[in-house]
Each structure stands twice: as structure tokens, then as C-alpha cells.
Amino acid sequence: MSYPLILSFLSFLQFEKRASEHTVISYRNDLEQFWNYLQLAFPSLDWKEVDSTIIRTWIITLMEENISPRSINRKISALKSFYKYHIILGVFEINPVMQVHAPKVRQRLPQFVEEKDMEKLFAENLFEDNFEGWRDRTLLELFYATGMRLSELRMLTFSAIDLYNNQVKVLGKRNKERIIPFGHTFKNMIIKYIELYNENFGVPVQNNFVFVNVKGKQLVPKNIYTIVRKYLDMITTIEKRSPHIIRHTFATHLLNHGADLNTIKELLGHSSLAATQVYTHNSIEKLKSIYQQAHPRA
16 A cells, blocks of 8 residues: 555656656655655554654664755655645545654755856857757856756747747746746857757757757756766866756855845745845855955954
8 A cells, every 4th residue: 555655646746736857756765765664664564553753763763874954854844745645635634744853954055156167167168169069058058047947947948938038938846937037148149059959950849848969859857967067067166066056156146246035036936035045145155255355353
């Protein structure tokens, strides 16, 4: 009975909640890990017999394995959503996860690439003058120009790009649409990229994916990670060099240049202002750094 319950929930996430592929995979891994733990520790236990004590025992096991509090909280969240879904269906009566306190997570400032390094990325001759080179450059420029998520960029079709109004329509989390403006720099790049796309694959139809490999197939997340990592390796030494870092960079640079939090919230597609406020800490840290360097008695 146990595994079909997981599959049912994952199907709900994928087809009804329209969760991203990355989210579905993460939930599946977390739920499978808990289910495997139950099979080893309590072989004859049914899902309905799981209580908060058993979940706390699992959390302690994770902590003993040096799993980070952030990862443990994600697993708790996945389990909580799983129970909530099946309570609605009438499979369970109570959610035992509600009685479990998640471990405290130390707040980490989001890393970002310095402006001078982003200038270096696009100013220096890092990209080959061929289809792949222009695709990579256009992809990176779009990440930086819009702050969109990897899943949003990957699913982008040509119909979403409005060259007349300099804007792009993005389908974000929970199937929520938003419009993000872009500047002339990206516009010039995407026009050149479309020319090369035409030469390689023919004129794109509206529902063709924008970013493809040399065979015209949609890029998978691993492809995009590899592209971003390749070029960020060339211009920065920060620890994390992923698509999400460029999203952080987009938000931080906007804030540093006077954009208000509500505007950044809408551009990022955050559901609440709380998620956006983390970027204010980066600006405060920058002010502290400037103060330390500039004040004679700092």
C-alpha cells in the first residue's frame, strides 16, 4: 500500500499542481527515503500507524548522518505535504508531521556575482561565433536580464518572447504567469540567435522551445547547469556557480541600483515579500564593506 500512495501524490504534484520537474524529483527522493527508512526500522508498520515519534526518530537518524538542517527541513516539508494531500482524499485522518519541530536553519546570504564580473562575462570574447556560442550567450543574458528560474527558461517557447514590447511571458510556479521586461542588449542577442536557429533548424514555430542542443532538441536541466557553470568558472571564484546564482545576481544588482523590493518581488515571481527581503542583507553587507574601507575610524 505504501509506495502507491507516494506515486499518487507525485502524480498530483506533476499534473494538477504543475510543479517543476526538479520539485517532483526532490519530493520523490525525500518520500522514498522516508519509506525506505520505515521498511528497515519498522518492517510491518503501515503508513496509518506512523506517528510524530517515528518521524522524530527519522530526523535524529538524518542528523546523525550529518544531513544539513536545510535538507532535513525540505524532507519534513515534503512529508507534511504528502500527508496533507492524503488527508484531503480521506486516506489519513491526522498529519503527524504537524507535531514535529523542524531544526533551526542558519540564515545564509544568497551568493551573487559582482557587477564587474558580469560585465567581464559579456564583454570578453568568451563565446564561440557559432550556434552553440550564441545560444550560450543568449541563455546567460536572459538569465541575467530577467532573473527567471531554470525551469522557466528551459520551458520557454518562441511565442513567449515579444520583441515589439521588449518583454517575455514566463510560466512560473503553480502555473502562474508573469511578464518580465528586457533591454535592447538581450533583444539584439535573441535576434541574432533566431537567425542562427533558422539556419540550423528552419523557421521556428510558436511552440518550439527557444533553447535547444545542436540536434534541435530541448535542453535538459543538466545541459543548462553545465553551460552556466562553464562560463561562470571563467569570471568568478564564488563557491556556487549555478543558474540560481544568476537569479540572485539579478535581484541584488537591481536592489543596489535603487529598485524597490515590491518590484523585485514581482519580477522574480515570489508569492510573498518575505522571500525577497533576503536580498536586502546583501545590500547591507555591501554598505558595511564600503564603510570599513572608507571610514578613517572603522
